Amino acid sequence: MVTAREAFEAKKLIARYGVVGKVAASYRTAGYQVKVENPEPGSDYNFVAERRGERLVVAVYAKSGQVPVEAVVKVANAAKELSGRPVLVLYGAGPRASGELVGKARELGVSLKRFRT
Known part of the structure; x- marks a missing residue:
């Protein structure tokens, strides 16, 4: 169940950050506290989501084509620095x-998620 406050904050995230905001909004409506830090594509990570002592460091990749292995390595290093998953x-x-x-994601402990609208 989504509260009115969570729905309001989700709409604000979408309006402000576009694609990154859509993904962040889905985490917000799932009960996470979301802080968008790097909305630009290609950054090491885009936002941090926290809930009940769990911290997720999330990178959004939206370009068409093969995803480079460096994207997994960058988010893994950022999560290590921020003490998150x-x-x-x-x-x-x-x-x-x-x-x-x-294989590289499994080796580094990175969760791969597919987000479709």
Whole structure:
């Protein structure tokens, strides 16, 4: 159940940050406290989501084509610095994950999530 406050904050995130805001809004409506720090594509991570002692460091990748392995490495390093669990979100149907990417993500403990609107 989403409270009115969470729905309001989710709409503000979408309006302000676009694609990153849509993903952050879904975490907000799931009960996480979200702080967007780097809304630009290609940054090490885009936002941090916290709930009940759990901290997620989330990077959103939206470019079409193969996702580079460096995206997994960057979010893993950022999560290590921020003492959180790394998550790489593949936004839409454009980004494609190769076997090498999935293997590297498993090795580094990065969760891969597909987000479709």
